[in-house]
Amino acid sequence: MSSLSRLTVVAILVVAWVGGGAKAAAATVKADELQQDIRTAVYAVNRFWSDHWSDYFPGQYRPPRVVGGYDGRSPNRPTCSGYRLLPYNASYCATQHFIAWDVNLMRLSHSYGDGLVYQVISHEWSHAVQNRMPYRHLAWQIELQADCMGAAALAGAARDGTLVWERGDSQEIAATLRGLSGDTPWTNPADHGSAAERIDAFNTGLRSGMRACLV
Numbered sequence: 001m002s003s004l005s006r007l008t009v010v011a012i013l014v015v016a017w018v019g020g021g022a023k024a025a026a027a028t029v030k031a032d033e034l035q036q037d038i039r040t041a042v043y044a045v046n047r048f049w050s051d052h053w054s055d056y057f058p059g060q061y062r063p064p065r066v067v068g069g070y071d072g073r074s075p076n077r078p079t080c081s082g083y084r085l086l087p088y089n090a091s092y093c094a095t096q097h098f099i100a101w102d103v104n105l106m107r108l109s110h111s112y113g114d115g116l117v118y119q120v121i122s123h124e125w126s127h128a129v130q131n132r133m134p135y136r137h138l139a140w141q142i143e144l145q146a147d148c149m150g151a152a153a154l155a156g157a158a159r160d161g162t163l164v165w166e167r168g169d170s171q172e173i174a175a176t177l178r179g180l181s182g183d184t185p186w187t188n189p190a191d192h193g194s195a196a197e198r199i200d201a202f203n204t205g206l207r208s209g210m211r212a213c214l215v
Ligand SMILES: [Zn+2]
Pocket: 123, 124, 127, 143, 146
């Protein structure tokens, strides 16, 4: 599965390229690309919500803290309410209002192409929004709603010019969701929905926007 398409950033981005230089091994380049995709996703999703929170909800936008990547194999990985975050998962911790992800989940996703890395971050960010938006907007299936909202935020960022959405990005995300379904906690059909349901929810947000995701 190769990625013909990359979500790329428009020049305004201030993310620094922490590069390996000309002599970098392919693995290092790949790791740098992943780090850059993660920084870009965090920037673009936060920017979307900061610019558009008031289009949908009352009150003030309060972004989650970005604890970021941890090693799911490490005994010292972050905790939420006293529980260690899971290997191969990404989470929003409601009690401490932060998001975090296992770097190994991101590496695995990235091996299919960069699309799902953006959606993982946008999905977790959506949980932070769900936690603070008026309760009446909350869907019963919060995971599928987070998939829908995650896609709508990425599409909105693309509309605003913060991200470039390229042909094939949504197919790439769908293919990654199918490929990883059942393999990780983040793609466990029992609590997140089947790959088909998740792709449907994603496409609703992508095509119809944030309001279509909200109850
Ligand atoms: Zn979720």
